[in-house]
Amino acid sequence: MKRVTMSDVANEANVSKSTVSQYINKRYDYMGEDTKTRIEQAIRQLGYQPNYVARSLKQKKTSTIGVIVANILHSFSTQLIRAIEDFCHEHDFHVIVCNADDDPVKEKKYIDMLRAKQVDGLIVVPTGRNITLYEQMVDETFPLVFVDRVVEGLPVHTLMLDNEKASSLAVEHLIASGYEDIGIITASIVNHLPPRVERINGYKQALLKHGIDVNQSYIKSAEPVYIQSSLKDMLSLSKPPKALVLANDLVLMETLAYIKEENLTIPDDLAIVGIDDVSFASLFNPALTTVAQPAFEMGKKAACILLQLISQSDETEQEYILRFEPTLKHRQST
């Protein structure tokens, strides 16, 4: 099974490879009608398919981008990827997806491999712990876009949710609904991931703005497995919070598991609002109040900026940091 190449087509059609190449690339400007039809026939007859690897080598571009997320199993990542893929497909780009699992070693390995594969650009949810590597890419003006997390001081286009606003929306809604004892639970902040830190800040600011003191024992951050025990601690306080902001989908789900196990009633025993509009929010009993982030919009914009960077268009965004607006979905859990 020998693959048919451009030479075979050229022979069959009695023209040179150059001419076939022109035809393939639709540069018909000076091409004779019969030449065209002869080539077309030869292509059809031989079932010729161009080899993009050869083309990429010559043109020094692959029309492929790499996307490195933390974990494709998170709905935010899935939506991001879908939006990126759709946008790229429209522009005849392909996307290679990788999961770095918040592991800087994996992240570096993927970045190196993708670049060795000559991807034209990279969209990454950065672990934040490969600074030298990021800087190197910046120095080489390699097309790069960060999503969800900033890396301080790096001139890289970065798309983020307005995280402070997300948690303040949640808190202000809770306050407006009459709550004052409001807690927040986030995923672990040992690596200082910006969204988590910012969500805590937004929470504090909203409380202060309404003259409510920040109570440190109402703020917990923990790995998924420890969420439930953190919750237990917080709810065992002599004066436990009456409402909780759950800073992402995973934390929300762990909390829901705990609430179910302990037979608590939402919102009477505990009001909750989650950040991330989980798929089942409106089906749940009671329906869950959430703060949604525009994951599709962010994915589309990330792809759009990256492709502009790749084509060195002048219309590229000026601003390095782009913040996206969260929206409150008021349902029945608050």
Place this chain on the structure above:
Amino acid sequence: MKRVTMSDVANEANVSKSTVSQYINKRYDYMGEDTKTRIEQAIRQLGYQPNYVARSLKQKKTSTIGVIVANILHSFSTQLIRAIEDFCHEHDFHVIVCNADDDPVKEKKYIDMLRAKQVDGLIVVPTGRNITLYEQMVDETFPLVFVDRVVEGLPVHTLMLDNEKASSLAVEHLIASGYEDIGIITASIVNHLPPRVERINGYKQALLKHGIDVNQSYIKSAEPVYIQSSLKDMLSLSKPPKALVLANDLVLMETLAYIKEENLTIPDDLAIVGIDDVSFASLFNPALTTVAQPAFEMGKKAACILLQLISQSDETEQEYILRFEPTLKHRQST
């Protein structure tokens, strides 16, 4: 910003390109110690990164596979992809992900483009409507694995859930719990997608096996937007079903939405069991009984078979169709 190539390294180290290539590919057999160190230094000094595109062209393999799913937003696809990606990563392969959206035109475009990009193999959830194209790949012995859906009569390795068993598990569980009036709702079967048809068959067989007549008005298939009205029809029957098998996650969610809107009580007004173990199954009130399919296992196996096909290993599975076992997760909705 000129990229440094193998020639540059060769010059710097005062050896030939061939020798650098040997070094890069770890063929040290006859290499002098000082040659090695000279090359190593040159590589480090110049920051040389090999160009895989050039290598791929020469070696006629890209260490990349394509994965075409219906829609990455479905949890089954996400889990499948994650498992494939993990397996491939372990074996130094990359994966390009595409969403065909059950559209044969998109499917064909993706397959053509991925092959033009010289992917070494393809894992696809086939739409079933590009028969000629599939046959062509089979003729060329192009490494190919199907997941989730068979295409009749094609000698292609195909991994599927034992769909009949999945729905009979659900039905038998319902019967054992004392139900007799059992309905089933599936996604649209206009395109005769095998899993949907098989799930209906399994449902019928389980009923017959237990001496219960099949009632055609207890069987509905519809597009997502029509699920709720189908449900309404079925539940408005003079003698409506008391229990429902929901044939996938989407149908389940539509049903849950309807149940919530109509203020029905699960399982008293209606018992339900869903196929696909949705993320929130155990959190829900009441916790949802489901039939789970081993998506990760299926993804891993698909990748494993594909890589065997690619390396033309003799250990490749003999059987073309591999069925995976569903498992019943008994919770509180039945």
Place this chain on the structure above:
DNA sequence: CTGAAAGCGCTTACAG
């Protein structure tokens, strides 16, 4: 133990 040469399948100035 190492190098010169050919070639993978294209594209792209340039010549005619």
Place this chain on the structure above:
DNA sequence: CTGAAAGCGCTTACAG
């Protein structure tokens, strides 16, 4: 309007 030639950055027999 079309073709000959060089070259993209590697790998791989083969020679020495």
